[in-house]
Amino acid sequence: MSTSVVVTGLGVVAPNGLGTKDFWDAVRVGKSGIGPVSRFDASQYPAKLAGEVVGFAPEEHLPSRLLPQTDRVTRLSLVAAEWALRDAGVDPSDFDEFDMGVITASSSGGFEFSQNELKNLWSRGSQYVSAYQSFAWFYAVNSGQISIRHGMKGPSGVVVTDQAGGLDAVAHARRAIRRGTPLIVAGAVDASLCPWGWVGLQTSGRLSTGDEPSTAYLPFDERASGHVAGEGGAILIMESAEGALARGARVYGEVAGYAATFDGAEPGLRRAIELALADAGVRPEQVGVVFADAAALPGLDRAEAEAITAVFGPHGVPVTAPKTMTGRLYSGAGPLDLATVFLAMAEGLIPPTINVEAAGRHRLDLVVAARTATVDTALVLGRGHGGFNSALVVRSA
The missing domain is CATH 3.40.47.10 (Thiolase/Chalcone synthase)
Structure with missing residues (x-):
């Protein structure tokens, strides 16, 4: 019989809520986080609206040594993972390091970090490019940084399948747990809201160019004309049902x-x-x-x-x-x-x-x-x- 795999922890970073409680309080009443782009000047681009994660101060959540080596997407991912572990009541030191893995998805990697380093390269010279550029841009960097921070050396990886990727990552985590790994940190956070990322997103031809947040993103509506891009996501703690029961964990549900x-x-x-x-x-x-x-x-x-x-x-x-x-x-x-x-x-x-x-x-x-x-x-x-x-x-x- 196949092992049942359950979710025991949630960590949410979203445009309409930082943390699970704030997010659900907003979603249940239909509160939107979509508005004009504020992270850079988008006035010269066709699309001018986005779902931005607001009020996120990484220095309040992460050690100062991590800030110079991480992109915004990784900082959001690290914090979401921390919150998910806390929500699950998991102390990684209670597990063998090879009994924990990290499987995330990514659609773009650390675009803002890369943009800043390319700017340094062309405007100041190669000696001003950070050594951290070698990995801060990488699609797998979120999995890597989460695993390093929490000492997780079990099955890990990254999935790159755009909007389907987050579900695929959760499915890969389910497979790893069924093969015997007790705990996997899974899910995804994306953050490409910088000029370089914005130019790339425009090329899809799928972004809404509407200026009014309430009418820009209208799926299944006769007025539908594209989507609004956003940043954020969620990290989940996944375990075998047997393991979760053994440690008395609260279970949200089963990935069936x-x-x-x-x-x-x-x-x-x-x-x-x-x-x-x-x-x-x-x-x-x-x-x-x-x-x-x-x-x-x-x-x-x-x-x-x-x-x-x-x-x-x-x-x-x-x-x-x-x-x-x-x-x-x-x-x-x-x-x-x-x-x-x-x-x-x-x-x-x-x-x-x-x-x-x-x-x-x-x-x-x-x-x-x-x-x-x-x-x-x-x-x-x-x-x-x-x-x-x-x-x-x-x-x-």
């Missing part, structure tokens, strides 16, 4: 099923959903809510809606996209949705897809106002640019 496909069209996403449900041993009618990928482009929205209705039937399951409050967080999106699912299950409340008027042609039961509901099983979807599809099923504790 997962599947991934590579096909940007409806059949690929539908197949991922079907395989994830089968992996979890769950029938469609047992799913209480779907957390959608929510691309907010007509063709992509249509493909996702068709995949959902093909499996669950028209208006067959509540569908929500709380990321309308944060923007799309790329690899951080899936883990943040998972954290939201567990918090929603605990309260019996499906958070809303704010500002959206559901397009009737999609035939979705879109949750546009917070809805009281008992949810025992949920499906989370993620799609990465280029055709990545991931579907993950979770069950309440």
Whole structure:
């Protein structure tokens, strides 16, 4: 029999809340963190809105020695991991160092750090480029820094599949635990809100150019014209159910099923959903809510809606996209949705897809106002640019 894998800790850094409590307090009432870009002058770019993590002072959370060698994305990741471990009641010194691993996802690495060092290279000379540039930009740097900080030498790695990546990282962590590793720190945080990162994001052709935060990101709406980029995400502590029980841990829920496909069209996403449900041993009618990928482009929205209705039937399951409050967080999106699912299950409340008027042609039961509901099983979807599809099923504790 396969080992059950559970989540025992959550660490959240999001545009509408630093920490799990602040985040859930915002999400449950539909409070948005989207606004004009403030981290740099975006006035000359087509897209001018973002979901920024505000009020984050790394020096309040991290040793001063780490600050010169880390990008913003790594600082956010380190703090989210610290909060997740604390939430799980885990002291890493209680574990053998090879019994703990770190598996994260990344969509861009340390872009802001790299931008600053390239600026030094061209304006001042190579002798002014930090030696930390050799790794601070790297996609795997968050996994590395978390593992070093907490002495974790078990199975570790990084997944790079854009918006699907966070779910893929959680799935890889589940696999590692089933193979015998007692504890994995998993999830993702992304942060590319700097001029270099912003230019790269523009090239996708998927960013909304709207100036009004309440109407810029409208998935499944007739007015949909692209997404708003954001930063942040969530880190999760994952353990075997047996191990969590043995140490008396509080359990948020179980990672029950997962599947991934590579096909940007409806059949690929539908197949991922079907395989994830089968992996979890769950029938469609047992799913209480779907957390959608929510691309907010007509063709992509249509493909996702068709995949959902093909499996669950028209208006067959509540569908929500709380990321309308944060923007799309790329690899951080899936883990943040998972954290939201567990918090929603605990309260019996499906958070809303704010500002959206559901397009009737999609035939979705879109949750546009917070809805009281008992949810025992949920499906989370993620799609990465280029055709990545991931579907993950979770069950309440």
